[in-house]
Amino acid sequence: MMKVLITLFVVVLVDVVASQCNCNTMKWARCDGTPCQCNLQFSSTYKQPIDCTTLIPKCFLMKAEMYRARNNLTTRSIGGKPVESAFVDNDGIYDPECESNGKFKAIQCNNTDVCWCVNSAGVRRSDKGDKNIKCDPVETYWVRLELKHKEVAIPLDATKLKTGIQNALLERYKLDKKFVTDVQYDKDGRLIVVDVKKDIGERVTDLSLMTYYMEKDIKIKPLFFDENKQLEVSVEGTKVSMENILVYYTDEMVPTFTTQRLTVCLVQWLPTF
Numbered sequence: 001m002m003k004v005l006i007t008l009f010v011v012v013l014v015d016v017v018a019s020q021c022n023c024n025t026m027k028w029a030r031c032d033g034t035p036c037q038c039n040l041q042f043s044s045t046y047k048q049p050i051d052c053t054t055l056i057p058k059c060f061l062m063k064a065e066m067y068r069a070r071n072n073l074t075t076r077s078i079g080g081k082p083v084e085s086a087f088v089d090n091d092g093i094y095d096p097e098c099e100s101n102g103k104f105k106a107i108q109c110n111n112t113d114v115c116w117c118v119n120s121a122g123v124r125r126s127d128k129g130d131k132n133i134k135c136d137p138v139e140t141y142w143v144r145l146e147l148k149h150k151e152v153a154i155p156l157d158a159t160k161l162k163t164g165i166q167n168a169l170l171e172r173y174k175l176d177k178k179f180v181t182d183v184q185y186d187k188d189g190r191l192i193v194v195d196v197k198k199d200i201g202e203r204v205t206d207l208s209l210m211t212y213y214m215e216k217d218i219k220i221k222p223l224f225f226d227e228n229k230q231l232e233v234s235v236e237g238t239k240v241s242m243e244n245i246l247v248y249y250t251d252e253m254v255p256t257f258t259t260q261r262l263t264v265c266l267v268q269w270l271p272t273f
Ligand SMILES: *[C@@H]1O[C@H](CO)[C@@H](O)[C@H](O)[C@H]1NC(C)=O
Pocket: 070, 071, 072
């Protein structure tokens, strides 16, 4: 009898351990082995080992996404300025070069001879040039999220909104509340403007992690293993979902676009809001 019980116990234990071998923060990862190891496919011959206890670096996610797009697997489409030097990502996706720790290389060429400089969020911050373009690493220290929320039955309390946003970003993206420095609300436009800011010179927090996961959550489908669990902000018991997001990036150094591009970018984006 004891033997049967022990066998049963072992079988149950093995089952539990096996069922836990999946990647909570990345639904496209493939995991196996003991201990459980998860990988993301970048090409037919290269799999990147990833740490699923935390959000996956954006550079790795973009590489995986390009691989999936090339192979017809399901995959991005993306969407005022906090300061004059802030800019949006008008380019969309490319096949990035990543450092081994998942950071973006400062120069990106998308497998072509046309290259440009990106910030730590992988977003282009220079005009396009050739392979000799000089790019220094530049950190994004401030992102502004412009969120449009879906209709709600009860009007939202603007003063409680900041707490709701802070809680949601902490719970879903593990973003410390101190980084949410300001939340503004326009009730009629259903517009929530969230400033996420770290100190200049801080090199521990990567703001691009949260913004990329959030764009996917709102515009496409969650990247998390449980892709049916949606991003929701709770304001005094009212659950609020978002229908659109636009992200502005502000870097420690102003971008080097020519004036012409800045004008184009403004004209293109302002009418949306
Ligand atoms: C993906 O789909 C396109 C158009 O349907 C097709 O031309 C292409 O060969 C496909 N690529 C792969 C890798 O299956």
